Amino acid sequence: MQNDSAIKRAGDVDVRVRHSKEAVMTTTYALLAEEGLAGVTVDAVARRSGVAKTTIYRHWPSREALLLDVCAQMGPHFDIPDAGSLPDDLRALAHRVVEQLLSGPYAAILLSLMDAAERNPHLAALLAAAQTKLVEAVHAILVRARRRGELRRLPDPSNTAALILGPLLYRRLFSHERLSEAFFELVIDSVVR
Amino acid sequence: MQNDSAIKRAGDVDVRVRHSKEAVMTTTYALLAEEGLAGVTVDAVARRSGVAKTTIYRHWPSREALLLDVCAQMGPHFDIPDAGSLPDDLRALAHRVVEQLLSGPYAAILLSLMDAAERNPHLAALLAAAQTKLVEAVHAILVRARRRGELRRLPDPSNTAALILGPLLYRRLFSHERLSEAFFELVIDSVVR
Structure with missing residues (x-):
């Protein structure tokens, strides 16, 4: 007892x-x-x-x-999209990143972190870890597209990540312009071509 | 006296x-x-x-x-480049923005502003004014390229600004990767094509 x-x-x-x-x-x-x-x-x-x-x-x-x-x-927990084509996969990933990193309260938190990371290497390492997850997701998508014959060669996934996520980050956190569906399309197009 | x-x-x-x-x-x-x-x-x-x-x-x-x-x-105060071709003008503008907005102490200040702008409409208006100056510069470059016959139609300058400056902002303020000359080239290429 x-x-x-x-x-x-x-x-x-x-x-x-x-x-x-x-x-x-x-x-x-x-x-x-x-x-x-x-x-x-x-x-x-x-x-x-x-x-x-x-x-x-x-x-x-x-x-x-x-x-x-x-x-x-808190930081991004997304599964890697598998929609059957390179543009669809990249578009789905871009949407997930916007929903999870750039929407609602997370956008303000991300900015606070980015700001503090300029002065604090521990926080900079946390951002780097989030960036690594993103690049891994892009890499998996590119490898699959290469296997399907959609790509002649494998581009550097960290470049692809910056070209896709950069414009979204810019609109959401700097210029405060709306992220329209047409803008997602434009961003994916500029990378896939 | x-x-x-x-x-x-x-x-x-x-x-x-x-x-x-x-x-x-x-x-x-x-x-x-x-x-x-x-x-x-x-x-x-x-x-x-x-x-x-x-x-x-x-x-x-x-x-x-x-x-x-x-x-x-503080900024940005850049004159609009006139290097004779669309890619050269956009590349020169991208370099000036990086030097004036994303380098040295200004990067940390910009982030602090972006962070505070999430909660303060006066600071958000200040960012919007900086964004307007950038879009005007891009617009002038595009109009000149159109006159030279380099463009069949005039793209939306705020889209072009986001596609060019977004990836640079992303690397400098989020992923902390190096902004190499090859990366500038990649960004300009993805827009000009």
């Missing part, structure tokens, strides 16, 4: 720990989206999540460790 | 005012480049420039007014 209730109590503690970690991460994400990186202080996270600062520091040794954890968990 | 020295004194005041305004703006720019938008407080500017806070507030009613003034004066 004593063992059972000890296990039960340990289980309760696990659940409580999990809940408070989730609350801290959700709050951090919300603050990031609303106020940018500068708005995320451990004080603000504690106040809004209701989790004590000491508890936050038990799980994450620093504000930066918390930010890195939250950003790493 | 009395009038002369009154004029002289007024002239001295003008020079002092101009010097202190310049010191404030130079310091603001330096702080922006080193620490991003969050690093620019009126306190920090006063401390570093040696200009009293009351004097700063006499010239700019708020921190934001100071930031807007500094950013508006």
Whole structure:
């Protein structure tokens, strides 16, 4: 009996720990989206999540460790499209990237990260990891197109990624112009030709 | 005599005012480049420039007014290239934009602005003004190429701007890959074809 209730109590503690970690991460994400990186202080996270600062520091040794954890968990999780042709695959990937990286709260978070990465090599490494995932996805799409005979030679996937994602990033984060379906088409066309 | 020295004194005041305004703006720019938008407080500017806070507030009613003034004066100020052919003109423009917007301290400032523009419509308007200057330059280049018979029809200059500047922005601010001469060539080629 004593063992059972000890296990039960340990289980309760696990659940409580999990809940408070989730609350801290959700709050951090919300603050990031609303106020940018500068708005995320451990004080603000504690106040809004209701989790004590000491508890936050038990799980994450620093504000930066918390930010890195939250950003790493958020960052692009897309499966690689397989729509049957090179333009369709690239278009589908472009749409996924826009939905996952450049829409809603994530756009503001991405910019905050890009800004802070200019001064912080840990955050720059996080961006580089996101970029690697993107380039891997483009590479898989290009290899498949090459096998289908759509490409005579395999282009550098990091060049292809920059040519496709660059104009989307530019419109969404710099010029604030609308990303129309016609613009996606133009971007894919300029790469596939 | 009395009038002369009154004029002289007024002239001295003008020079002092101009010097202190310049010191404030130079310091603001330096702080922006080193620490991003969050690093620019009126306190920090006063401390570093040696200009009293009351004097700063006499010239700019708020921190934001100071930031807007500094950013508006900084850039971009490029003349439109006229190298004799469409690819050469676009390549020259791309180089100037990279030098003026995406190099040295300006890259970090631009990112800070892009980040803050997500939450601040005044800063978003400042970016839009920079984008308008870029599109006007691209438009002038395209019109000249059309007159020379290099283009059958005039493409939308804002599309051309996004296709050229997007990949450069992506490499410089997101993926932190090198902007090689071969990459410039690839970008211009993908647009001109």
